[in-house]
Amino acid sequence: MDILIFLSEFMVPLTVFYIVGFGILSGRPVFDDFLKTVAGILPTLIGLMAAVGILRESGFLEAAAKALRTPAGWLHIPVPLVPVVLVRLVSSSAATGLILDIFKEYGPDSLIGNMV
Numbered sequence: 001m002d003i004l005i006f007l008s009e010f011m012v013p014l015t016v017f018y019i020v021g022f023g024i025l026s027g028r029p030v031f032d033d034f035l036k037t038v039a040g041i042l043p044t045l046i047g048l049m050a051a052v053g054i055l056r057e058s059g060f061l062e063a064a065a066k067a068l069r070t071p072a073g074w075l076h077i078p079v080p081l082v083p084v085v086l087v088r089l090v091s092s093s094a095a096t097g098l099i100l101d102i103f104k105e106y107g108p109d110s111l112i113g114n115m116v
Contacts, residue, residue: 045093052087052094061086061098078112080105 023030055061061083065072072082080102088095099116106112 048091049094052091052097055087056083056098078115080112081116084116 020030023033064086065079065082068082069079072079077085084095084098084102087098102116103113108114
């Protein structure tokens with residue numbers, strides 16, 4: 001078990017050092033490639049977060065949860081989890097924000113908190 005803890009603590013730094021080392025040894029401009037990747041991903045991330053924020057604030061997610069109450073009941077999914085399921089299809093980080101809201105309201109040790 002100790003070896004798993006050791007490996008999990010060093011996996012991310014090892015991966016970063018591997019990527020940087022491989023880039024340096026192959027003569028690639030690692031920092032420039034990183035900036036190009038960030039510049040390509042950042043507008044999408046900002047757009048997704050803004051869209052999910054708008055959906056949350058407008059009440060659309062709550063309306064969708066109420067509209068999907070019956071199908072969710074067939075699948076034994078509590079209604080407060082329906083917005084998380086819908087948002088998770090689009091953005092994992094936005095779903096995490098909804099999960100934290102559920103933890104604040106119901107608690108992490110509640111049935112809904114455990115299900116989410």
